[in-house]
Amino acid sequence: MTIEQLNAKYKLTGQLEFIVGKGGLPMIQVNSAKAKALVSIHAGQVLSYQPVGEPEDVMFLSEKAYYQDGKAIKGGAPICWPWFGADPEGKGPGHGFVRNRAWNVVATEAMTNGDVKVTLGLIDTPDTREIWPQSFSLQQEIIIGESLNLSLITRNTGKEKFSITQAFHTYFKVGDIARTKVLGLENCEYIDKAGGSNAQKQQSGAVTIESEVDRIYLDVGNTLTIADSALNRHIQITSQGTKTAVVWNPWEKISKEMADLEDADYQRLLCVETTNAANDVVEVVPGGECRLTADYRVIRS
Template sequence: MNIDDLNENFGVEGEVCFMELEGDLPFITVTNKYAEADICLYGAQITGFRPAGTTDVLWMSPYSVFEVGKAIRGGIPVCFPWFGPHAENADFPQHGFARTSMWQVLEVKTLEKGETSVALQLNNSAQTQKFWPHEFAAKMIFIIGKSLSVTLEVSNTSTHEFSYTAALHSYFNLSGVENISIEGLENTSYENQLDGKRYTQEERLLGISEAITRHYFNTTADCVITDPYFNRNIRIAKEGSKCSTVWNPWAATCKQMSDVPNNAYETFVCLETVNNINDKIVLAPGQSHGTTAIISIE
């Protein structure tokens, strides 16, 4: 559908509008009494969530490339059907194909208390089967209200079992990375991707002062990012996930990344809702699984 057709079929006057924004890609803009949000149909990627009275909760790179075939840097990219590099073929796209696919609008509605619900869908195609030879139906469901709920729901529509890994790769906007602390990971085991070893975090609060890529496993706990200079706590609750990833590339890696400023690491942290390590999802034919991140400001 073109933009006019999308507005005619799914627009809600004064609340939901479709328009071409960055790179002429189709976006959904949501404005309700609780918040504003921007969702790109390319990648089913939310790029902005602005609750009333606070600055954007999500971080977006000012150098992000909004171009079909390339990933959008920031917001909440959807990693599916694998998280990280492909296990067997390094030439396959990093983090799967969902974040570089065009999704279709399934439903837009206003909920009873005034929240806005947006559902997008992606089904298997000849293009997806070049990378992943399975029949599936994926949905991304966004509920924009006082909090932001983001769900990746995957259904196995094939005649055989399959497994996948996934992540809601959330970038959070910070006053400064060295100002913040993360609560919720005390006494949790993690895999340090930078040295390949496993450890247990003993500290109650995690601070960040260098490059970090930690995959915490066997955890369903809420995490809270405390940012005193923005005078807010960001709570990330989750459902359908037993792993959480904390990532910040730091200075040296940022300088090697073409789609972020050299100092980008100072203003974001990724705290991701993940299915990986010992939480890979296995679906029999007809089964479904939902992975949800619920983001709120305190």
């Protein structure tokens, strides 16, 4: 659909409209009484979320991000699906194939409580079946209000069961990584992926970032908090449908090596990801579905 067609069918006057974004990509701009947000239809990805009254965006978005077909957008809340990390079969792209292609607009809704709901979707095509030979319907429900609520719903429309891993690979904006902590993972076991070690360790105290961090935390609770003293705020992350979480910061060397990051971006971003990763594999039977949900809320300290 063209921007004009999308607006004719799905625009919510005074709250939501479709615009041409960077790289010519179609995007959804939300300006409601509760929050501002920007959603890219390419990748089905929330790029920006800022509640009314908050001086800073909740999300980090790289100034050097790619905006083109076949490329992932560095920042916001990328979707990793139907696998997190490397393709188990060794054929497809890292973190799956839905974060670098166009999604479809399914619905928009002005909810009675003042929230705005956007539903995006993907179904299998001959192209996706060459990468992953399964029949599926994937939808993301995005609810923009005093919090940002994301739900990823996987439906098996085929005749055979399949297994997935997945994630909201969300990039949060922080004021200073040296003054940022993650609460809620104390004493959890984690797989340390930094440097390719894959050693299993135990978290002691709050998570602080002093070097490259790439960890899959196991058997986590459903509430984590980013304590950001530089921006004087806490971001509360509440999840459902998950037993694992990932904490990632590229640190200086990798930040410099990544063409779609500024050299110093590691100082102002932190990924705390709601995941089904490592041993947290989800099996979806024919006709069945699974739901992964993350809710992000700013709490002033």
